[in-house]
Amino acid sequence: MKGLCITYLICSMLFIMPGTSVHAMANPADCSIDQGPCTKTVGNREVIFDISAKPVRAMKEVTFIVHVIGRNVAPTLLLDLSMPGMYMGRNEILLKKRPDGKYVGKGILPRCPSGRRLWQAEIDIPGTGKVSFRFNVAY
Numbered sequence: 001m002k003g004l005c006i007t008y009l010i011c012s013m014l015f016i017m018p019g020t021s022v023h024a025m026a027n028p029a030d031c032s033i034d035q036g037p038c039t040k041t042v043g044n045r046e047v048i049f050d051i052s053a054k055p056v057r058a059m060k061e062v063t064f065i066v067h068v069i070g071r072n073v074a075p076t077l078l079l080d081l082s083m084p085g086m087y088m089g090r091n092e093i094l095l096k097k098r099p100d101g102k103y104v105g106k107g108i109l110p111r112c113p114s115g116r117r118l119w120q121a122e123i124d125i126p127g128t129g130k131v132s133f134r135f136n137v138a139y
Contacts, residue, residue, distance in 0.1 A: 029118060033135040037065075042131040045070045049121060049133045058111040058137045064093055066103040066123055077103045080122045083112060084134065095123075109137050 031038035037050035046069040051062050064079055074097070081091040088110055095103035109119055117139065122132045 029134045029136050031133040031135040033133075034138075038133050038135070040131050040133065042125060043128040045072075045125065045128050047123065047125065047131050049123070051135075055138045056109070056135070058109045058117075058139055061106055061108055064095060064105050064107060064121070066095055067101065068103070068125055068128075072097075072101070072125070072128075074126045077126075078124050079105065079107075080124070081107065081109065082120050082122070083116060084118055084120055086112060086114065086116060088112065111139060115139075 031049065033049075033051050034055045037048050039046060039048050041047070048067040048069070050065040052065065053060075053062065056062060066077060066079065068077075076097065077095040079093040079095055081093065082088065091107065091110070093105040093107040095105040097103050117136045118134060119137060120132050120134045122130055124130050
C-alpha cells in the first residue's frame, strides 16, 4: 500500500502542470518579464534585464535589453538562451552597447514542441561573471 501511495504521488506531480517537467517545477521562473524589467546583482554590479514587446511570445522577434549599472567598457555582451531541462539548440544573441549604456539585440524564442514555456537568459559580463534570468513566454 505504501508503494502504491508513493507511485500515485509521483505520477500526480508529473501531471500537475501539463507540459512542465519536474526539473522546471524545481526551477520556476524568477523573472515576471511581462510585468517589466527584472533586476539581479552579480559581483558588485546590478543587472537589469528586459524584453520588448510584451507580452513576450515564442516565434516572434523580440528585442533583448540589458543594462549593467556601473562602469562597463565591453562593447558587446553575449546572451545565451536555453530551456531548463530541455536542449533547444544554440540560441545566442549578441548585444551591442548603445550610447545610453544599455546593451540591445534582437532574437527569437523558439516554440518548444512539448509545450513548455520556461526559458533562461544567461548573460556573461566580462570581468564580473554570469547572471541568469528565468521567465515564461506565451504561445
